[in-house]
Amino acid sequence: MAPGLIERYRDRLPFGPGDPVVSLNEGSTPLVPAPRLSERVGAEVLLKIEGANPTGSFKDRGMTCAVSDAVRNGAEAVLCASTGNTAASLAAYAARAGLRGAVIVPEGKIATGKLAQALMHGARVIALQGNFDVALRLVRELCAKQPIALVNSVNPFRIEGQKTAAFEVLDELGPTHPLDALCIPVGNAGNITAYWKGFQEMGAAPRMFGFQAAGAAPLVHGAPVEDPETVASAIRIGNPARWEEAMAAMTGSRGGVNAVTDEQILDAYRFLAAEEGVFCEPAIAASVAGLLAHGAAGARRIVCVLTGHGLKDPQTALVQAGSVVPCEPTLDAVERAVLG
Numbered sequence: 291m292a293p294g295l296i297e298r299y300r301d302r303l304p305f306g307p308g309d310p311v312v313s314l315n316e317g318s319t320p321l322v323p324a325p326r327l328s329e330r331v332g333a334e335v336l337l338k339i340e341g342a343n344p345t346g347s348f349k350d351r352g353m354t355c356a357v358s359d360a361v362r363n364g365a366e367a368v369l370c371a372s373t374g375n376t377a378a379s380l381a382a383y384a385a386r387a388g389l390r391g392a393v394i395v396p397e398g399k400i401a402t403g404k405l406a407q408a409l410m411h412g413a414r415v416i417a418l419q420g421n422f423d424v425a426l427r428l429v430r431e432l433c434a435k436q437p438i439a440l441v442n443s444v445n446p447f448r449i450e451g452q453k454t455a456a457f458e459v460l461d462e463l464g465p466t467h468p469l470d471a472l473c474i475p476v477g478n479a480g481n482i483t484a485y486w487k488g489f490q491e492m493g494a495a496p497r498m499f500g501f502q503a504a505g506a507a508p509l510v511h512g513a514p515v516e517d518p519e520t521v522a523s524a525i526r527i528g529n530p531a532r533w534e535e536a537m538a539a540m541t542g543s544r545g546g547v548n549a550v551t552d553e554q555i556l557d558a559y560r561f562l563a564a565e566e567g568v569f570c571e572p573a574i575a576a577s578v579a580g581l582l583a584h585g586a587a588g589a590r591r592i593v594c595v596l597t598g599h600g601l602k603d604p605q606t607a608l609v610q611a612g613s614v615v616p617c618e619p620t621l622d623a624v625e626r627a628v629l630g
């Protein structure tokens with residue numbers, strides 16, 4: 291059994307031997323070759339399957355560190371603004387730690403699976419009549435006033451935890467298989483910041499390619515987006531908190547930031563499920579859609595980060611997928627239905 295990531299990487303994380311650790315054995319996620327995608331791109335592409343984390347997204351890497359630090363500091367409650375996955379992760383780790391958890395989400399804008407998780411783990415789920423950017427501003431103001439730990443990716447412990455994904459990728463590839471490029475969806479820009487920090491700490495510098503949805507692409511336009519809109523709800527963010535760091539990662543690594551349309555995102559989403567057997571969230575397909583549309587500057591070995599599990603958002607899947615085949619309970623009918 292692989293240990294949680296604080297235990298695995300304690301020498302590179304800000305936790306001492308006696309510190310409390312709140313863990314669900316997150317991390318150590320699979321790095322899976324993608325032969326069909328590799329063929330289309332003309333390079334070796336691997337998928338980092340972050341949906342294999344305990345609550346189904348990479349947010350668990352940051353949350354184990356942020357919640358462990360909150361416990362260390364004697365916090366009684368943890369709070370975040372969320373497009374869904376941070377809420378699910380906070381709720382699970384707060385339950386594990388015996389802390390009160392509250393999450394503020396944009397009303398009607400979060401995927402069903404994520405909502406179910408947050409509620410099941412017993413967090414207080416607050417539906418804000420406003421978007422993610424407004425929610426984040428309000429939770430920052432509230433946490434400055436009240437003794438509540440803020441666990442959005444503005445919290446440095448989130449970045450510390452999430453940088454371990456870069457360690458895992460490099461450890462797994464080894465020195466004989468250098469990584470040329472990383473493709474990653476960008477929302478609030480914490481994750482790209484974390485990967486870049488992790489790579490730099492290991493002395494690596496793959497090109498960092500960030501992808502945003504066309505209707506929520508502030509980094510591409512160079513200006514905040516007032517009303518971000520996209521099918522990719524996890525990255526529906528108009529004013530990323532880690533704007534400068536994300537730009538520094540992409541410029542410093544000679545990578546770049548590009549936008550992909552919802553249609554390109556959904557094409558990549560269906561392609562990954564049908565051709566590679568990997569079911570991810572729509573938002574995540576942005577990294578693959580971006581790679582297909584924009585390339586990766588001639589990189590030979592590329593990792594696409596698939597940040598969350600497809601089961602998080604069954605509604606989008608059912609709209610995008612084929613329909614079921616009705617059938618009478620006779621052998622003939624079943625035979626016809628199966629052979630279709």
Ligand SMILES: *Cc1c(COP(=O)(O)O)cnc(C)c1O
Nearest residue numbers: 375477478479480481524597598
């Ligand atoms: C949070 C999230 C993102 C965006 O990550 P940022 O750190 O906000 O850029 C992308 N995909 C999924 C599935 C997420 O949950």
